[in-house]
Amino acid sequence: MVAQVIDGKAFAAKVRAQVADKVAKLKEEHGITPGLAVVLVGEDPASQVYVRSKGKQTVEVGMNSYEHKLDAETSEQDLLALIDKLNNDPAVHGILVQLPLPKHLNEDLVINAINPAKDVDGFHISNVGLLATGQKAMVPCTPLGCLMMLRDHHGSLSGMDAVVIGRSNIVGKPMAQLLLGDSCTVTIAHSRTRNLPEVVRRADIVVAAVGRPEMVPGDWIKEGATVIDVGINRVERDGKTRLVGDVDYASASERAGAITPVPGGVGPMTIACLLANTLTACCRANGLPEPEGLTA
Numbered sequence: 001m002v003a004q005v006i007d008g009k010a011f012a013a014k015v016r017a018q019v020a021d022k023v024a025k026l027k028e029e030h031g032i033t034p035g036l037a038v039v040l041v042g043e044d045p046a047s048q049v050y051v052r053s054k055g056k057q058t059v060e061v062g063m064n065s066y067e068h069k070l071d072a073e074t075s076e077q078d079l080l081a082l083i084d085k086l087n088n089d090p091a092v093h094g095i096l097v098q099l100p101l102p103k104h105l106n107e108d109l110v111i112n113a114i115n116p117a118k119d120v121d122g123f124h125i126s127n128v129g130l131l132a133t134g135q136k137a138m139v140p141c142t143p144l145g146c147l148m149m150l151r152d153h154h155g156s157l158s159g160m161d162a163v164v165i166g167r168s169n170i171v172g173k174p175m176a177q178l179l180l181g182d183s184c185t186v187t188i189a190h191s192r193t194r195n196l197p198e199v200v201r202r203a204d205i206v207v208a209a210v211g212r213p214e215m216v217p218g219d220w221i222k223e224g225a226t227v228i229d230v231g232i233n234r235v236e237r238d239g240k241t242r243l244v245g246d247v248d249y250a251s252a253s254e255r256a257g258a259i260t261p262v263p264g265g266v267g268p269m270t271i272a273c274l275l276a277n278t279l280t281a282c283c284r285a286n287g288l289p290e291p292e293g294l295t296a
């Protein structure tokens with residue numbers, strides 16, 4: 001079997017177009033413009049690239065973008081004061097503090113200072129708890145993007161066997177909760193899992209989110225399974241830097257029914273879902289119906 005390629009770039013463009021359409025209606029019918037504040041502390045080059053990209057795409061869908069760049073020595077007190085200001089600013093519907101933070105800042109403390117209703121990353125403990133108990137939450141962007149692609153490909157996921165490889169708070173754990181919410185039978189596998197190849201071979205859906213280049217070979221994949229590769233790993237090959245996933249694409253695409261490539265799979269969906277979450281937060285804040293198809 002040669003796998004169908006799930007085109008995350010095209011899917012993300014579709015999501016952004018849906019968001020832009022709903023933003024235009026919000027402005028026209030209610031005079032409301034959703035606003036996203038992004039806070040960057042320090043000069044981490046990768047973070048600067050992400051933040052620039054987020055700001056650009058926020059403006060492209062018609063939302064207001066507020067960027068707060070603080071220097072690397074910013075005190076916890078000053079960062080918390082900024083978050084408090086954004087929590088109380090009615091023009092700001094979503095707040096994202098770019099991670100990682102410099103070492104002297106306590107990430108848990110900072111994230112949990114964000115108003116959960118504005119926590120468009122879905123990292124606040126309230127949102128984690130709401131998701132785990134099947135209540136209305138803000139859902140982390142990358143797993144939400146994976147869920148959207150899976151629903152689009154399969155329709156219903158009910159009863160499917162899903163294996164999530166990786167147990168991070170940002171991807172693995174919320175991904176498992178979302179799949180459970182869609183009635184999959186879910187296994188979370190990780191570095192200590194025994195017989196990982198056997199565990200993965202049972203799965204109708206494999207979500208790989210470990211951050212290890214090409215660690216999942218094609219012969220672990222059940223014929224016809226759907227493979228969602230969250231990994232974005234930089235490797236040196238033939239003297240060039242290339243991006244590869246956590247799955248060995250060449251061999252996996254010969255067995256899978258459908259697979260996301262790297263780059264161009266899950267990656268572009270993350271910011272698209274951040275915009276979707278900002279729209280959702282704005283609708284909720286104003287007592288308006290949530291945008292259909294853009295939430296969990």
Ligand code: GUN
Binds near residue numbers: 096097098099121141
């Ligand atoms: N750094 C890398 N990915 C993310 C993300 O999704 N959200 C935040 N806040 N920081 C990140």
